[in-house]
Amino acid sequence: MAMGTFPFQWPMDPAASTGLDGSFLPSLLPPPPAGSDDSVAYYGAPQMHAASLPELAAPFPPAATDLAMRRAEEEVAGIRLVHLLMSSAGAIEAGDHALASAQLADANASLAALSTASGIGRVAVHFTDALSRRLFMSPTTTSAPQPPGTDAAFLYHHFYEACPYLKFAHFTANQAILEAFHGCDAVHVVDFSIMQGLQWPALIQALALRPGGPPFLRITGIGPPSPPGRDDLRDVGLRLADLARSVRVRFSFRGVAANTLDEVQPWMLQVAPGEAVAVNSVLQLHRLLADPDDHHYHAPIDAVLDCVASLHPKIFAVVEQEADHNKPGFLDRFTEALFYYSAVFDSLDASGTGSPMAEAYLQREICDIVCNDGAARAERHEPLSRWRDRLARAGLSAVPLGPSALRQARMLVGLSSGEGHSVEEADGCLTLGWHGRPLFSASAWQAFPAVDGAEEHPHNSNTSNVSGSSGGGDGGDSNNSAGSSNGGKTSHTHSSGVVGAGNMFW
Numbered sequence: 467m468a469m470g471t472f473p474f475q476w477p478m479d480p481a482a483s484t485g486l487d488g489s490f491l492p493s494l495l496p497p498p499p500a501g502s503d504d505s506v507a508y509y510g511a512p513q514m515h516a517a518s519l520p521e522l523a524a525p526f527p528p529a530a531t532d533l534a535m536r537r538a539e540e541e542v543a544g545i546r547l548v549h550l551l552m553s554s555a556g557a558i559e560a561g562d563h564a565l566a567s568a569q570l571a572d573a574n575a576s577l578a579a580l581s582t583a584s585g586i587g588r589v590a591v592h593f594t595d596a597l598s599r600r601l602f603m604s605p606t607t608t609s610a611p612q613p614p615g616t617d618a619a620f621l622y623h624h625f626y627e628a629c630p631y632l633k634f635a636h637f638t639a640n641q642a643i644l645e646a647f648h649g650c651d652a653v654h655v656v657d658f659s660i661m662q663g664l665q666w667p668a669l670i671q672a673l674a675l676r677p678g679g680p681p682f683l684r685i686t687g688i689g690p691p692s693p694p695g696r697d698d699l700r701d702v703g704l705r706l707a708d709l710a711r712s713v714r715v716r717f718s719f720r721g722v723a724a725n726t727l728d729e730v731q732p733w734m735l736q737v738a739p740g741e742a743v744a745v746n747s748v749l750q751l752h753r754l755l756a757d758p759d760d761h762h763y764h765a766p767i768d769a770v771l772d773c774v775a776s777l778h779p780k781i782f783a784v785v786e787q788e789a790d791h792n793k794p795g796f797l798d799r800f801t802e803a804l805f806y807y808s809a810v811f812d813s814l815d816a817s818g819t820g821s822p823m824a825e826a827y828l829q830r831e832i833c834d835i836v837c838n839d840g841a842a843r844a845e846r847h848e849p850l851s852r853w854r855d856r857l858a859r860a861g862l863s864a865v866p867l868g869p870s871a872l873r874q875a876r877m878l879v880g881l882s883s884g885e886g887h888s889v890e891e892a893d894g895c896l897t898l899g900w901h902g903r904p905l906f907s908a909s910a911w912q913a914f915p916a917v918d919g920a921e922e923h924p925h926n927s928n929t930s931n932v933s934g935s936s937g938g939g940d941g942g943d944s945n946n947s948a949g950s951s952n953g954g955k956t957s958h959t960h961s962s963g964v965v966g967a968g969n970m971f972w
Contacts, residue, residue, distance in 0.1 A: 539579070544586035547576040548804070551590065554597055555800040563601060570597055589811040592829050593804055596836035618690075619661045619698070621830070624823035626664055629814055630883040631906050634898045635748045636665040637878050638908040639783035641871045643744045644672050646781035646912075650742035652682045656735055656777070658727055658747040660687025663702040665748070667709055674713040682716040686735050691723040699723060727754060728766035732776050743779040751853070752786055755846040759794045771860035775913045782862060782911040787847040788897055788904040791835050803835045806847075806905070813900040816886055850895055850907040857911055865910040866894030 550573040557566035573594055580587035626632040647653045653673075657665070666685060673680045685706065692698045699721025710717030724730050727750065737743055756765035774782055789806045793799045807828060814824065834845040854864070875896055876889045890897050890904070897904040 540581065540585070540587075543576050543579045544590075547573055547580065547586065547590050550576060551593055551597065551804065552797070552801060556797045558597070558600065559796040566597075566601060570594065570601065573597075585812075585815070586808065588815070589804075589808050592807070592832045593800075593836065595829075596833045599833065600837045621823055621827040622661050623664065624821050625827040628821040628824035629817055630879050630887060631898060632664075632748070633882055634875060634879055634889070635785040635906065635908065636668065638867065638871060638875055638896055639746055639748060639785060640665065640669045640672070641874065642781050642783050642865065642867060642910040643669060643746065646744060646865075646910075647673070647681065647742055650681055650780075652684075652738070652741045654684040654686065654737060654741040654743050656686045656688070656743065656745045656779075658688055658745070658750045660685075660689045660699065660702055660721070663687070663706050665746070666706055670706070670710055670715055670717070671713065674715050680715045682718075683710065684718045684720070684738075684741070686720045686722060688722045688724055688727065688730060690725060726766065728769045730770075730773065732773050735777065737777055743777050745774050745777060745779045745782045747783065748785045749787065751784060752792070752846045752848060753844045755792055755848065757794060757840065758792060760840075767856070768860075771857065771862070775861045778913050780912055781865060782857075782913070783908070784853065784857070784911065785906060785908045786850070786853060788849055788899075788907045789847040790849050792846040792848050796839075800836060803832065807832055809900050809903050810905060813883075813886060813905075816884055850892070850897070850904075850909065853907075853909065854893075857909075862911040862913050864894055865912050867891070867896050867908065867910055872896060 550569050554566045554569035554573060557563070557569060573590075577587065577590055577594060580590070582588055582591050622632070643655065655666070655669070670683065673683060685703075687699055687702060689699050689702075703719030703721055706719055707717055720736065722730060722734050751767060751770070754765060754767035754770055756767075787806075790802050791799055791806070793802065810828060811825075814821075831845045834843055838844075858864070872889065872891050875898075879887050879889050879898060886901050888899050888902070890899065892907075895907055895909040897908075898906045
C-alpha cells in the first residue's frame with residue numbers, strides 16, 4: 467500500500483535536529499584553571515558555569531521552552547491521531563464496528579489535545595467527522611453539512627479564490643484551447659460544468675486581442691437545473707454576453723441543464739458545420755466512474771467519452787485531481803485520501819487565506835469519499851496514468867502541452883501563491899503539486915473527424931434567447947421557453963458585438 471508523503475513528519479532525533487556533536491560540546495564548558503594538568507579531568511562548579519556563560523540564558527526564555535514542548539506534544543498527539551483514524555478505518559473495512567467506534571472515541575480524545583486551526587488537527591477534524599457519519603448515521607444523512615445560503619457554485623468560487631489549483635486548471639485549459647483555435651473563424655466551446663463562468667473571461671479577452679481579429683465564439687455551458695424561480699445558466703450567459711460585447715467579440719451562449727453528464731446527447735450541443743470545437747472538463751470526469759471491481763455496472767464515463775469523440779473536437783482539455791480515491795478497499799481509499807487532503811490543507815495553511823468556504827468545498831469531497839460506497843459515491847479521483855489509458859481506449863489522441871504552457875503556468879502559480887507549489891511536465895501533461903507531491907493534473911486530447919465529416923443531429927429543443935449588438939445593432943429582444951427531449955433544458959443567449967476582458971461579476 468503506497469502511503470505517499472505525509473506533510474507532518476515524525477519527531478526527529480534531538481541530537482540530529484540540533485546538529486550537536488562531540489567536537490562542539492567542550493566549547494560549552496568553562497576553561498580549566500591555568501596550570502592544571504591536562505591528564506586530569508576537570509569539572510566546573512555550577513556557579514562557575516553561570517558566571518562564565520551568562521549569554522546562554524537569553525536564547526532560551528521559559529516561554530520559548532514551553533512553546534517547543536507544546537509543539538513536541540502536538541507532534542506526538544498528531545501521529546497517534548493518524549494511527550487511530552487508520553485503525554478505525556481498518557476496523558470498518560473488517561466489519562468490526564465496535565472496535566471502529568472505540569478507536570474513533572480515542573481519536574476524538576486525541577483531537578482535543580491538538581490545535582484545529584492548522585496542521586494535522588485541521589484536516590483530522592474532517593476525517594473524524596466523516597468516519598462518525600459513516601458509523602452512526604443513515605446513508606441518507608452522510609453528506610457533509612453545507613453552510614446556510616451556499617451551493618456548489620458558491621463554494622467552488624471560494625475555493626478558486628483561496629488557492630492556485632482552479633486558477634491553474636482554467637489557465638492551462640484556456641491555453642490549450644486558444645492554441646487549438648489558431649486561424650479558426652468560428653469556434654465553439656462545450657463546457658462540462660459552467661458553474662459561474664469563471665473560466666471564460668480570460669479566453670474571451672485573449673480572443674479579442676488575436677491578430678487578425680477575433681472569431682465568432684459560441685459557448686455551450688452544461689450545469690444542473692436551477693431551483694424554481696431562477697435560471698442560473700441564462701444569468702451566466704447574459705454576463706458573458708455583456709463582457710463579449712464590451713470587447714467587440716461576436717458571441718453566443720447556450721445553456722444545457724442536466725443532472726449528470728451522461729444525460730447530455732450530442733444533438734443537444736448543436737455543433738454547426740465548419741465550427742472548431744473544444745470540449746472543456748475541469749474536475750468532472752471522475753464523477754462518471756464506477757467501482758473497479760464492479761463488472762456488472764456500465765460506467766457513464768464510456769458514453770460521455772463516446773459523445774466527446776463524436777464531436778471531433780480540435781481539443782479536449784481535461785483537468786483532474788492527481789489522486790487514487792477509487793480503490794475498492796476502504797482502508798486503502800481512506801489512507802490515500804488522508805495523505806492527499808493533508809497536503810491540500812497544508813498548502814491552504816501556507817497561503818494564509820483561511821477561507822471557511824474553501825474548507826467547506828474540500829469537506830464535501832472528504833465526506834463523499836469516506837462515507838459513501840457504490841453508486842452513491844461521486845468523488846472517484848484517479849491518477850493521470852489511468853486517465854491516459856482510458857482516453858486512448860476511447861479513440862482520443864494526446865496533444866502535448868508545450869514549453870510555453872509550462873512556462874506560463876509556472877509564472878501564474880508563482881504570482882498567485884507562495885513557495886511550496888510547483889508545476890511540472892510529465893509526458894506532455896502538466897501537474898501542480900505541493901512540496902513535490904502532485905495534486906492536480908492537466909492534459910489535452912483531440913479526435914480526428916471521419917473523412918466524410920461529422921454527422922449532424924436533428925434537435926427539437928426550445929430555447930430562450932437574448933440578443934443584442936454593439937456598434938449599430940438591432941437592439942435586443944427576448945423570449946423564454948424551456949424543454950427538450952430526454953428531459954433536458956436549454957437556454958440561449960446571443961450577442962453580436964464584441965468581446966472583452968475584465969472581471970465584471972466577480
